Amino acid sequence: MLTKVRYSVKDMTLWTRWETSGFIAYSFLAVFLYEELELTFLAVPWTPIALVGTAVAFILGFQNSAAYGRIWEARKVWGGIVNTSRTWGMKTKDMVTNEYATEPETEAELKEQKRILVYRHIAWLTTLRYAMRQRKKWETFDNHFTNREWSNAIHIPEKVLPIEEALFPYLSPEELRYTMDKNNKSTTLLYLQSNHLRELKEKGLIWEFSFLELENLLQEFLTFQGQSERIKNFPYPRQYATLSYIFVMIFIILLPFGIVPEFSKIATSLTDNFPRISEVFTWLAIPFCTIVSWVFHTMQRIGVVGENPFEGTANDVPISTISRGIEIDLRQLLDEEKSSIPKQFPENKNVQM
Template sequence: MLYYIILSVVVFLLHDHFQIMHLHLPFNTISALSTALAIFLGFKNNNAYDRWWEGRKIWGLLVNYSRAWTRQLINMILPTAPSEASEVKAFQKRMVYRHIAFVHALRVFLRRTHGYNETRQSEIYQEENDYADTKSFLSEREFQLFCHKNNPPNYLLELQGEDLRRAFERGWVSDFRFVKMEETLVEFNNIQGRSERIKNTPFPRQYSFFSRVFVFIHASLLPFVFIEELGWVSMPISVIISFVFLCLDLVGERSEDPFENRLEDVPLTDISLTIETNVKEQWGDKDFPKKKNVEGVVL
């Protein structure tokens, strides 16, 4: 913006005040470029928003399936004898709390920084570099193994599947219930895979690069178009129009990667805490987590 302001002032001084140079360009020069640039930015922003909205829908599904999974653990895993009631209760609790750990682990896993992303470290709020939020929901042995895995969330799903198989072998889960619960675990795999697809597939770089180049060219030509007819008014007019196109470009750029832990990204922390609260309430635990706010916004 500073460049656009200086350029408009220099063009005005050279053309109108000092009358050193005739710098006027015909209006048709900028009208064709403006139309093409608007179409290009609209296409870029629509696709960037689609990526953001898909990420939000994926995590909305995670909320729904988390509630369903907790209900299945409570109602479908049943002891075969009264003497097994306490053992089954501890087994259910372990699986319920391990799922909360999976949700937090997936959030941290998706927020890893990739080299292609141009986000500066100072723009990332409360950068999460470890899985400390999961420690209280796992046994010490599970947590130690979990921290050394290449894909920690997937490891927790593997543990869930192994425990589900043991429950089936003990007779706590019938054939039909085992199949239904395994289908829910598969949905968690699908949710993670779809999130990773967005995270690991950057928006084509040519859109970000050329949109910035086109905005720069367009804004650089604006003062030369308006200077003849508007005089000094061309300075604020050209700066305002440049600001609008620059904002359109930045909106698309900051929407294309929804899992970078910025204020405008999908609020994974808020959704994770919502899931933790819902799951704990279903289990009967009243120790609900508090929302984490950064500058008044829940991440």
């Protein structure tokens, strides 16, 4: 457990290393101007800086709370997809039978019908997670160098494998071509599922009540898909995101010119009793300014990367892992060989994807 904590601190430090270097350089400049060049007119009263810091803290708290709310809502949606998907597998396995069939099919043919329904559902999960990973204009995670560095390190599956190759094992060639020709591929697959269920009902392979039960599950999947798309397609209000960034930068710019004079006063008071310490004490403002600036800026960055819970960041909903977990459960339900079932996506840097 301690190892994971140290590793997380290391990752956070690497993630913000460029900003931290800038804070150190800027704080050094402020101390140099005030202490060595004696430009004491650069001092800023501490009261307005404290007021700005308080306002920044409030808006950052609002931003991070809103971002976490979006992440938590997305997690509940995909949690519902998990439960309903398991129900889909259970009901298709038990409800597709020859009990009311006009022309009974063999066990192998029934098993194939069940496999098609389950595999098409896995294809739906695949298209949905690919749709959620598509970048929107307002998603800014990849604009930052260290964000791209992190994204490349954890290898998000949807950015590595084309969707056609990901769907190939689960759909027939005709269905694959038909699905790839549509804009909303997830909805298309649910329509195909509904059409398939109707055909099975007409053959008597599904009882009418069972048909309604399975159709209700498809309706739930459409609801979950719509909820997921709503989170994806409705961004966190940009005015709040922009204002938080501007306020943080104003605070960081003002901070050294309020802290350095305070440290200089303390250094003066130490002159009689601790002359050697007083000579360098003002320079201790550099690490102090750096730490405070780092905290505010990092909180702002965390809020930004948490605004869109499907981009593939470390704090996002791991939809790739969730989808693969559902696939493993459903294919085990079909009694497939373990060697034919894909493994779960590996964790990179202790992060699920």
